[in-house]
Amino acid sequence: MQTFAELLDRLILTPSRQARVRILRAYLAATPDPDRGWALAAIAGGLKLPGLRPGLIRTLASTRLDPVLFSLSYDYVGDLAETVSLLWPARPGANRTPSLSEVVAGLQSAAPDERAQRLEIWLDSLSVSGRYALLKLSSGRLRIGASKRLALQAAAELGTHPIEEIEEIWHGLSPPYEDLFAWLEDRGQRPGEATPAGFRPVMLAHAAAPEFEPGRRLADTIDPEIYAAEWKWDGVRIQLVRERDVQRLYTRTGEDVTDAFPELMDEIGLTGRMDGELLIRGPDGEPAPFAEVQKRLGRRTISVREAARRPAFIRSYDLLDSDGQDLRLLPFRERRERLERLVPTLRPDRIDLSPLVGFSGAGELEALRRQPPQPAIEGLMLKRWDSPYMAGRPAGQWFKWKRDPCLIDAVMMYAQRGHGRRSGAFSDFTFGVWTSTPEGDRLTPVGKTYFGFTDEELVRLDRHVRETTVDRFGPVHSLATGPHQGLVLEVAFDAVQRSTRHRSGLAMRFPRIHRIRWDKPAGEADRLETLAAMIP
Amino acid sequence: MIRPEDLLHPTPFGLYCPPMDAYIDPVRSVERAIVTHGHSDHARAGHLSVLATPETLAAMAIRYGEGFTRVRQPAAYGESVSVGETRLTLLPAGHVLGSAQVLVEHKGLRMICTGDYKRRPDPTCVPFEPVACHILISEATFALPVFRHPDPEVEIRRLLTSLAGFPERTHLVGAYAFGKAQRVIRLLRLAGYDEPIIVHGALEGLNELYERFDVTLGPLERVPDARLKRSEASSRPGRIVIAPPSAMRTRWADRFADPLLAFASGWMTIRQRARAAGVELALAISDHADWLELTQTVSEINPEELWITHGRDDALARWAELEGRRARPLRLIGYEEEHGE
Numbered sequence: 001m002q003t004f005a006e007l008l009d010r011l012i013l014t015p016s017r018q019a020r021v022r023i024l025r026a027y028l029a030a031t032p033d034p035d036r037g038w039a040l041a042a043i044a045g046g047l048k049l050p051g052l053r054p055g056l057i058r059t060l061a062s063t064r065l066d067p068v069l070f071s072l073s074y075d076y077v078g079d080l081a082e083t084v085s086l087l088w089p090a091r092p093g094a095n096r097t098p099s100l101s102e103v104v105a106g107l108q109s110a111a112p113d114e115r116a117q118r119l120e121i122w123l124d125s126l127s128v129s130g131r132y133a134l135l136k137l138s139s140g141r142l143r144i145g146a147s148k149r150l151a152l153q154a155a156a157e158l159g160t161h162p163i164e165e166i167e168e169i170w171h172g173l174s175p176p177y178e179d180l181f182a183w184l185e186d187r188g189q190r191p192g193e194a195t196p197a198g199f200r201p202v203m204l205a206h207a208a209a210p211e212f213e214p215g216r217r218l219a220d221t222i223d224p225e226i227y228a229a230e231w232k233w234d235g236v237r238i239q240l241v242r243e244r245d246v247q248r249l250y251t252r253t254g255e256d257v258t259d260a261f262p263e264l265m266d267e268i269g270l271t272g273r274m275d276g277e278l279l280i281r282g283p284d285g286e287p288a289p290f291a292e293v294q295k296r297l298g299r300r301t302i303s304v305r306e307a308a309r310r311p312a313f314i315r316s317y318d319l320l321d322s323d324g325q326d327l328r329l330l331p332f333r334e335r336r337e338r339l340e341r342l343v344p345t346l347r348p349d350r351i352d353l354s355p356l357v358g359f360s361g362a363g364e365l366e367a368l369r370r371q372p373p374q375p376a377i378e379g380l381m382l383k384r385w386d387s388p389y390m391a392g393r394p395a396g397q398w399f400k401w402k403r404d405p406c407l408i409d410a411v412m413m414y415a416q417r418g419h420g421r422r423s424g425a426f427s428d429f430t431f432g433v434w435t436s437t438p439e440g441d442r443l444t445p446v447g448k449t450y451f452g453f454t455d456e457e458l459v460r461l462d463r464h465v466r467e468t469t470v471d472r473f474g475p476v477h478s479l480a481t482g483p484h485q486g487l488v489l490e491v492a493f494d495a496v497q498r499s500t501r502h503r504s505g506l507a508m509r510f511p512r513i514h515r516i517r518w519d520k521p522a523g524e525a526d527r528l529e530t531l532a533a534m535i536p
Numbered sequence: 537m538i539r540p541e542d543l544l545h546p547t548p549f550g551l552y553c554p555p556m557d558a559y560i561d562p563v564r565s566v567e568r569a570i571v572t573h574g575h576s577d578h579a580r581a582g583h584l585s586v587l588a589t590p591e592t593l594a595a596m597a598i599r600y601g602e603g604f605t606r607v608r609q610p611a612a613y614g615e616s617v618s619v620g621e622t623r624l625t626l627l628p629a630g631h632v633l634g635s636a637q638v639l640v641e642h643k644g645l646r647m648i649c650t651g652d653y654k655r656r657p658d659p660t661c662v663p664f665e666p667v668a669c670h671i672l673i674s675e676a677t678f679a680l681p682v683f684r685h686p687d688p689e690v691e692i693r694r695l696l697t698s699l700a701g702f703p704e705r706t707h708l709v710g711a712y713a714f715g716k717a718q719r720v721i722r723l724l725r726l727a728g729y730d731e732p733i734i735v736h737g738a739l740e741g742l743n744e745l746y747e748r749f750d751v752t753l754g755p756l757e758r759v760p761d762a763r764l765k766r767s768e769a770s771s772r773p774g775r776i777v778i779a780p781p782s783a784m785r786t787r788w789a790d791r792f793a794d795p796l797l798a799f800a801s802g803w804m805t806i807r808q809r810a811r812a813a814g815v816e817l818a819l820a821i822s823d824h825a826d827w828l829e830l831t832q833t834v835s836e837i838n839p840e841e842l843w844i845t846h847g848r849d850d851a852l853a854r855w856a857e858l859e860g861r862r863a864r865p866l867r868l869i870g871y872e873e874e875h876g877e
Contacts, residue, residue: 066854
């Protein structure tokens with residue numbers, strides 16, 4: 001457990017991805033089976049343990065520490081596992097420390113009412129970093145900034161097989177992956193038949209704006225002979241596959257979301273693998289705003305009624321294989337032609353085709369990008385006609401060219417200490433705009449953000465919060481505001497919609513701080529009517 | 537007996553002592569200042585007179601120039617100064633060279649302001665001296681149960697282990713220029729490391745100050761000139777460089793070979809803090825008392841009442857409540873959490 005704990009500590013603090021791959025590779029090379037397999041599973045997200053509820057961990061902590069002191073600590077640190085690992089009072093001379101495999105076996109076999117007791121015994125025997133690793137592991141999510149792809153890359157580097165080969169068999173493997181390591185180290189056969197309907201890594205686009213060839217504006221470089229243009233749909237990128245009568249739906253990271261969208265598992269006529277955007281059909285038949293997709297994504301399973309109320313469909317834009325033939329090395333133009341022939345043979349209410357956007361020159365395209373015809377469009381995609389379908393984010397092939405964000409001037413009203421990387425500093429900000437009330441103009445909160453500022457700005461923002469706090473509600477600090485008091489934030493956001501869940505009646509999509517207006521008097525910030533007028 | 541509030545009370549300028557008409561660590565210019573230690577948020581230039589230990593006065597002269605105040609009033613540890621019936625004594629605080637607690641006595645009432653302090657042994661300064669009093673005014677920078685600083689020797693050992701494991705990288709250690717930097721150097725020496733240590737220019741005057749007060753730092757070397765052509769020799773692989781944290785993320789650091797960023801600070805106890813600072817090697821070495829030191833010091837001194845100045849006053853006040861102690865947060869402003877750490 002201690003080597004695994006040290007591994008996590010180093011992965012957390014090492015900024016470069018390449019170095020993290022190296023660290024994990026070195027761990028996998030030096031650690032015996034089965035410990036290394038459990039570690040790989042934990043980092044790649046393939047370890048299914050009966051997760052301990054955060055409540056259980058808190059209850060356990062409260063047997064050792066006053067709950068008020070616990071909350072103050074948790075509020076400051078921002079991470080439950082880290083908080084408990086730091087404040088757990090050590091018991092010198094406690095039991096010997098468990099190995100990673102013992103912990104995994106122990107968590108898997110413990111009856112629900114035994115789990116707390118086992119955890120307590122382990123916590124007593126481990127160091128701070130060991131306790132942290134244990135709690136991360138038993139909460140079911142590591143969240144240490146190491147992705148599945150990074151984990152598989154490190155495994156691939158144990159031998160000579162490229163990562164793509166591991167990705168293709170990964171879904172059929174189970175921890176502690178002794179067969180996988182044997183194959184990678186040339187001691188055994190390639191494990192498992194490639195599972196039917198497994199996931200294939202997706203191809204991603206680079207952000208285009210404002211230029212994509214050095215020194216030349218994007219708009220000056222787009223040639224319809226070289227690039228195809230499509231709308232960028234504001235849904236969820238998915239991969240739908242049907243192979244040997246097995247049908248699966250994956251997100252772009254390979255997460256299996258088949259069960260969340262039963263209506264897409266009906267017989268739809270596909271034999272192959274397509275790439276597209278999952279959208280929800282609105283009452284008008286057109287794609288609904290992203291908020292509707294989000295409502296369904298959060299759930300693992302879904303009732304028939306809910307599925308009927310917010311029916312999902314796929315707007316397809318690429319075809320990776322068809323009838324057992326791998327198309328990924330063909331140019332986009334050919335894949336597109338095949339897709340256009342295929343889609344009309346499928347169930348039209350479940351799958352349609354993302355249309356190409358015709359254009360003769362860049363100016364025309366730029367105008368379309370600024371004024372897209374539907375709210376569910378967040379910009380344009382540009383794809384080279386000759387691009388093969390490559391895993392990852394290859395340079396110079398696909399570009400996303402987003403619509404300009406909406407902007408509004410709002411006033412910072414409340415602040416809270418951040419979580420994760422930003423714990424300790426005030427970095428979660430609630431902002432509001434002016435609205436008329438019988439008592440005169442008042443600020444009403446319209447959104448919350450923790451994005452869009454540099455570390456230097458964060459230091460200044462943090463100081464602003466500490467200097468202008470007038471009240472505290474638990475972890476939330478309320479700030480002094482008025483026509484001549486308060487900090488104006490220029491907030492950028494992708495869209496705004498009506499919402500019954502927010503006091504202001506509006507909900508913003510992906511708000512982030514665009515600029516901090518240290519210079520602007522709060523009284524000159526925008527009004528609620530201005531924001532409401534931006535609803536599409 | 538005089539009420540405690542009439543002997544010391546918080547003001548926007550800092551803690552004020554009416555009978556002496558003096559402020560402790562004032563954040564604005566005043567006529568009479570009592571300065572606990574030389575960190576810039578406690579020791580500011582521009583007061584008419586400054587009462588402090590000779591070490592603190594010397595540190596202020598290095599930072600602000602000789603003209604930092606009109607009148608210097610040196611007071612060694614244990615030496616008392618009286619104004620009418622009020623007597624003031626500076627006591628060692630163990631925070632940095634010259635750091636002091638302020639004991640104020642008036643007709644039998646004894647109040648102590650700890651200033652910034654710690655209880656761990658520190659080879660660069662005189663250890664904290666616990667003295668009985670009625671009112672203890674304590675700092676609370678690390679007053680949360682999550683702060684339990686490891687032994688500094690263990691942390692230094694981790695630095696040396698990393699140096700042995702990554703000999704191709706320059707180990708760039710961020711450490712506050714006054715106090716922490718010299719403590720890290722001294723700890724390295726005590727751990728048997730006797731190679732020349734490279735120091736940032738901002739540390740030079742303060743290093744000399746420590747040497748002047750008999751803290752031996754061993755062989756130190758200037759930072760190689762950035763204008764030199766970058767070569768194996770000038771980029772200093774496998775060497776330890778000590779620099780103020782503010783220099784670590786600048787172009788200044790580019791001259792070194794694949795620098796591995798380390799940071800010596802009590803905040804480094806929290807992983808996410810270290811991650812946010814972009815630190816690869818987090819060394820939890822603190823010049824402030826941790827949770828156990830703070831609470832044990834209060835228990836040991838056992839004052840009738842605890843006042844809490846700056847930092848995590850809410851948690852220390854809660855602890856006092858659970859212990860059945862009278863406590864009161866003063867909410868002094870102007871002292872920056874990060875300073876001195």
